[in-house]
Amino acid sequence: MLQLVLINLFRNPLRSALTLGSVLVALFLYSSLGAVLDSLQATADSGSRERLATRHAIALTNFLPYDYKDRILSIPGVKRVCTQVWFGGLIGGQRQRITQFAVDDDFWPMYTKDLQIVEWSEPQVAMSVPPDHDPHLAAYHAERTACIVGRGVMKKKGWKLGQTIHLQGTRYRGGWDMTIRGVYVKLPGGSWNEDLILFHNEYLVEKGMGGKPSTGVFKVELSDPSQSAAIATQIDAMFENSDNATKTESEQAFGAGFISMFGNVPFALRVIGLAVVFTILVISANTMVMAVRERTSEIAVLKTLGFTDGAVFGMVVAEAAILTTGGGIAGALLAKFGLQGKPLAFIPAMTITWATVLTAILIAIGLGMVSGFIPAWQASRLRIVDALRRVD
């Protein structure tokens, strides 16, 4: 029976190939849109619920005075505070962006469970590293223009340790040379991805801020994470009546809030995805209706031979499902292996989860079932004598 289904499927190879191709493209597009959502979600989920992020109450683009750091540190229960400034430089003048952050020295001990230095330069002169810092950061600490680069960027750009890279500033004008003094990887469950360049905040302050330090975000590590809500309230209360009021939330909520800046983009992507799926549903159903209509007399003959209505129904649905499932699997896997890790617009590295791939494949199977249902129902209801008379 399956052989008969397959033979029927390829009786008009061009039409089958075009339908399969359209499903492939549609599900590739659907998976790609899903990848954008996955990537945004991955960003939103990357932060910790046990750390706090303090930013300007008005907008993320407004900066906070650097001296807030010491005042936040004075709050009981605050263990460590670091700063983080988005740099936004272009590499080699390319439009493709690799995210860069200027971070102060407290960044490194705060994220020891998140990032691990796996390649490093030795310092030219022996120097001590603060006790809570990774000793492999010695060369980085010794050099104001040093940077630490994620392994993903290193692979993507083909960079080598010790290489000097050139960034073209956008928010902070001018050319910025930095020397790679370490490579990090993301530890399991850790924040951040491996597609970042991290460099000294001092370098940015001196060259880009005219020596007047300010920061986009303070990250706050707590002695007792269970006190995070109370401490967040305390931080915001401390600056409530100043020119630069703050908004403090968990690092994870901060990530989610960052994503919310994209407004209804995720919703729009979902709507586009559904529109694509619906269009393909109609195309696929139309193809199947045509295919079955052409075979009216053959279906009547099958029934005359003793094929039941249910068998005929199953054969037509199977035909549609095989066609759309084939296209769906190909499209979803093409997206998974073709786009995974690739940059796209504002996303440095696309993430496509297997859940998205599986959803796309299930949609493809569903498409086959639904698009095959109407012609299958028509075929199963076909009266033999009417069908044979139509042909005669």
Next chain:
Amino acid sequence: MAWVEVREVHKQYQREKQAITVLDGLSLQIEEGEFVALMGPSGSGKTTLLNLIGGIDSPTSGDISVAGTNIARLSGAELARWRSNTIGYIFQLYNLMPVLTALQNVELPLLLHKMNGAERRKRATFALELVGLGDRLGHYPRQLSGGQEQRVAIARALVSDPKVLLADEPTGDLDRKSGEEVLQLLERLNTEFKKTIVMVTHDPHAAERAHRLVHLDKGVLSA
């Protein structure tokens, strides 16, 4: 009881608001192993009668028994299964699947029986050899002549060893020579393999091959 028994069968079609009577209280008995030809003018109801005996149409009233089964009481699925075990149908226009080879066409009815692929191929090959097409197994219908196509259709009809063969103008679309070959084949199936055959035909020459001639006119048997 007769092998095929048609009792007081009425068949009406509704065309818009008008009821058209095709068979009007027709009764007919056919014995096992008989070769019966149904003749009559167009619209006399002979193809309708053939379809009713084959269970691909249902009577408005009356009973039809074939090989001891009253088919008027069977559900759609039961009727389909009954057809696959009891009836071999030969169409005027052969109605072979154009995308299947001769062998695959003949294998089709066997897909409904519990049988492995090798057994299926063996039986289909035997049926094709029986109709003289043992050397055309891999040919598609478009590669065969009309007479050969009809012989493949006959092989398909008899491959599951049906109790009754129904032929609807089997020579109607063939030249005289090919028609003669098909008639000889039907005669052989009747005499050598004892198949009960009911054949609709317009051709008196074809009807002469039957044991019995049944004339229909306006939905009733005529003398």
